[in-house]
Amino acid sequence: MRVLSDLKILYHLAFKPIRGKNHAARMESFYTGQASGYDDFRRRLLHGREKLWASIDVPDEGVWVDLGGGTGANLELFGPVIRKLRKVYVVDLATSLLKVAEKRIERHGWENARAVDADATTFRPDEGSADVVTFSYSLTMIPDWFAAVENALAMLRPGGLIGVVDFYVSRKYPTEGLRRHGWFTRSFWPVWFAGDNVFPSADHVPFLRHHFEPVHFSENRAKVPYVPLLRMPYYTFVGRKT
Ligand SMILES: C[S@@+](CC[C@H](N)C(=O)[O-])C[C@H]1O[C@@H](n2cnc3c(N)ncnc32)[C@H](O)[C@@H]1O
Numbered sequence: 001m002r003v004l005s006d007l008k009i010l011y012h013l014a015f016k017p018i019r020g021k022n023h024a025a026r027m028e029s030f031y032t033g034q035a036s037g038y039d040d041f042r043r044r045l046l047h048g049r050e051k052l053w054a055s056i057d058v059p060d061e062g063v064w065v066d067l068g069g070g071t072g073a074n075l076e077l078f079g080p081v082i083r084k085l086r087k088v089y090v091v092d093l094a095t096s097l098l099k100v101a102e103k104r105i106e107r108h109g110w111e112n113a114r115a116v117d118a119d120a121t122t123f124r125p126d127e128g129s130a131d132v133v134t135f136s137y138s139l140t141m142i143p144d145w146f147a148a149v150e151n152a153l154a155m156l157r158p159g160g161l162i163g164v165v166d167f168y169v170s171r172k173y174p175t176e177g178l179r180r181h182g183w184f185t186r187s188f189w190p191v192w193f194a195g196d197n198v199f200p201s202a203d204h205v206p207f208l209r210h211h212f213e214p215v216h217f218s219e220n221r222a223k224v225p226y227v228p229l230l231r232m233p234y235y236t237f238v239g240r241k242t
Pocket of ligand 1: 027042049067068070074091092094097120121135137141143
């Protein structure tokens, strides 16, 4: 019953108040009623994830950390390569989504994967360093997103890769070569998303390009389920720690 599941998700996105004394509690308050229908709806909302994984080379026996990894759906998108990794961490603060991730890991028998309840700004892998760190649609939900990127930079080994896919808006005067969004786009999307504690920023892309050597970068627009005509902007970035 996709329609019923979608209605429930839309209710949470549009009307249900988000409560909680701290960020983790607010994340859980937002996601707890959505966990079961999360993957199906987000497949139609969160674009570019497959493309991002396809452009990241993870070495055999490598360590991959997915920060704000939610239900761990990205592990499936990543495909059979998972089994060649030494360790995969799905790090998140929303316990209801982590439960879905745990079941997924168990179902697939991925003995090298772990769902971890931790903050993206402070988490470190047991191995000490990571080969790949990813954020898919999580940076816009992390208040101290700059601290999360700096944490990724610190945990990556030299030559390691960061991969990010997320919503954004451009600066009014972007660096040459980057896309410029008009006034409506720059004003509308941050207001639209703010109710769900999602904050598309004009600063993520410049910050990432400042800290990592760009390997891949693209700027796109995608449809929003049940919202005809409008197209929301998103970017994908893969960068190397030098
Ligand atoms: C839009 S969801 C994306 C989930 C998943 N990456 C995906 O592609 O489906 C954003 C996720 O970021 C998580 N998140 C937000 N702030 C976080 C933080 N400080 N530390 C860890 N996870 C966080 C949320 O709980 C949520 O699961």
